[in-house]
Amino acid sequence: MVKRSWLSTSQNPNHTLISLLDRCKSMAELKQIHALIIALGLSEVESFTTRILSFSAISNSGDIDYSYQVFRHLSNPTIFNWNTVIRGYSRSKNPNRSISVFTQMLRVGVSPDHLTFPFLAKASARLSSLRLGLAIHSCIFKAGFEMDRFVGNSLIHMYASCNDIASAQKLFEEMPQRSLVSWNAIIDGYAKCGDLVAARVIFESMPERDVVSWSSLIDGYVKAGDHREALTIFNRMRFVGPEANEVTMVSVLCACAHLGALEQGRMMHQYVKDNALPLSLTLRTSLVDMYAKCGAIEEALLVFNGVSVHQTDVLIWNAMIGGLATHGLVKESLELFTDMQNLGIAPDEITYLCLLSACAHGGLVEQAWYFFNSLGKHGMTPKSEHYSCMVDVLGRAGQLDEAFQFVSKMPVEPSSSTLGALLSGCITHGKFDLAEEVGRGLIELEPDHDGRYVGLSNMYAVARRWNEARTLREAMEKRGVKKSPGCSFVEVDGTLHRFIAHDTSHPKSVEIYMMLNGVVEQMRLDDGYQA
Template sequence: MLRAGVSPDYLTYPFLVKASSRLLKWELGVAVHAHVMKTGFESDKFIQNSLIHMYASCGDIVYARKVFDGMLIRNLVSWNAMLDGHAKCGDVISARGVFELMPERDVVSWSSLIDGYVKNGEYREAISVFEKMCGSGPKANEVTMVSVLCACAHLGALEQGRMMHQYIIDNGLRLPLVLQTSLVDMYAKCGAIAEALNVFRGVRMSRTDVLIWNAIIGGLATHGLVKESLELFTEMQIVGITPDEVTYLCLLTACAHGGLVKEAWHFFDCLNKHGMTPKSEHYACMVDVLARAGQLAEAYQFISQRPMEPTASMLGALLSGCMNHGKLDLAEIVGRKLIELEPDHDGRYVGLSNIYAVEKRWDDARTMREAMERRGVKKSPGFSLVEISGTLHSLWEDPIMECLQTLDTQILVGAAVALVAIGAGAVYFYCSNKPKGFTFYLLFFKF
């Protein structure tokens, strides 16, 4: 076009910027922006909106903000582009700030904020925003519901997920395949396998894709329905759907739950045979298969022969297998490697400390606690999410409980040793869990 001597106009540039955005070519987008400024179209709001979206899509939120701040007249598209840009870059605080300042909002505004919270792992906040949207905002669309169902799936909030499904029905929303896949995924992850299968079977086989098959196979595999997941994989191949890397990850998960070592090796080898490169997740799953089956030496050798450094998920799977099968010497080696790999992860220190506690190596266990304090690593309190009448409640563990339980154990062991030393014929222990969570030990002995 330029070689032919034809000058672009205000209609040309938005398409060029959009192409740069979809290709994630920041340099190309900057070149187009420079051409826009050279030809005097920098104040056109349609071009400016496209530039905001392009910069944000390429991860350059600073330049996106500069374009936004330089606009003399902003419309809803401008605000939505800036909001979506912050959300896509993982800055939900700034995204929320833009949202609160917006003079008007539409379904895109609400959906972008909800999706931002979901992608940032703030699932409860995503559902909270959706509830506010239902109260004072526009009607949700299919894009909104995909994000909200994802939040419910990660929280295991089955009742809320069912309410979202009912919302879709009551509001007459279309059910594109991506939304049906989200429903299957939500029900499967929440353990409602019958409902997941019901939604899945409601989709015509000719309309299915690999994503919805992965959702149902993975859901069955995670909940130990090994035979059913493998049967669905066979059915998937019959209808002509080509498996991808995620499919094989789901199958390896099924093999881990079912103790199917031979089948796991077959699926792992299929990755290479079908031109796919195994990722760290596949290696971790294969380690889990071997570790659960008690083949700990093979699992350790498998990790050692891997061309790249082992990941925390691989070592974590091996550590779990070592603990379950009483291989504490190997567990200690793996535990130390995990601390080297993730020195700021509180769970790694606690895991190794627990190994020492099982072996009654109290000094080493204390050393782990001291190492945590030295490095400024604090143990995160445990919590559980309980869903009551569609509302999620958090139950947090008080940090003092662990200290009390450790102290109880040490006092109990010390008392037992002393009693045996003075000639006690037998020592009996009785454990009672009280309503507030304290553990009391009653000690009985006879001479």
């Protein structure tokens, strides 16, 4: 509570008010101070308005809509005031409002400066709107700020975010002076577009690198699915680069989760502790997800239960509910959802995916229908992933006719994952006629996907329809579709070993094949196994 006792004793109330604004920690405090300022008739004093606008528009505890209301009541807002509101909206849930405020600014005759345009470029990037970005670039050119380094960096980021990496590269090459931010922007752009070759070339040619440079490259490899290379780069960073930050560790933990590399994941957790990195909610959520996906559900629960603020964020609950479901702990998963509801945390679309997954593992068809129908009741529209999960629930439970009817009545075209779930259920429960129809539908949907041919061929093999299986393999070869070799990973003492069928690249491949041959021979002797 802001006290008013200073009013009768303070020699300079302006200094006191400024001090209060500078120490403000919440919107509740700001509103009290603002009320005092209005009561004293000081609401147009620039030193006050700039601080009120800045806190409400930019701080993590702010409220951009409140900032805009304050801004609207200013009789003569400065360019700094306009930029503050534009900046606030560019980082908000409604970045398009930045453009609206900018349009108002032009209408009243206020000229933008070099600080206005980076915020507008950021808004365009967050909206992934190339059309809007081009319009902003045109305004920049007319205003004569195209050669400004900060503006140029924001344009590189904007073009890359809108998947126009050629324009981003052109701007980068034409820059008269490049800062570290310029290099990072173009690396991040190539990484986001999936061109890791170009990103790596630029990374290796950088005159200097910071944590953003390393993090962008690591995240690029994670997004591209090359999780081993992401970990390799991180290990290189540990020895020659800067200390990692939260962004780096979230990417690295994601890589460990996808590889199932539990020991490496534990090492990453220890790295966070050793370097005293703040355990933000995002980082804790990544730890929960990593431990759950690596099979260490107890460790995931330890991290989850140690979060004092997890009641305020649905993401960490989703990670834990989904982790429990994956481990077959269906009862615990559903109980956790009840706890989440009791705490007043609203579920999102991912929550319902996790719940449907739990129902699939537990054979809970009625409960699955309840959750699926709850999506609409809470104002959410089921996505293709929800339909796929529901088909998986019905397929695992052997309700194939119901699953087929469900797919037939879907308001959207069935995705490959939806049909794949139906095919799996048909094969499991011996519904081969329906499996054949679904399998051929999958091939029609994705004629160049090797897995679609293999799935139907496997069905023919299970049904002992060898001629059809052979014909399908021939059709696959005739079309030029090659089966991608599957690979597996084994982690030994924190080191990942990758294996592909008939591969001899491993340094101990001779010893490994000798051991495997010995195991097969022993199986023959013991049980009459036929290799």
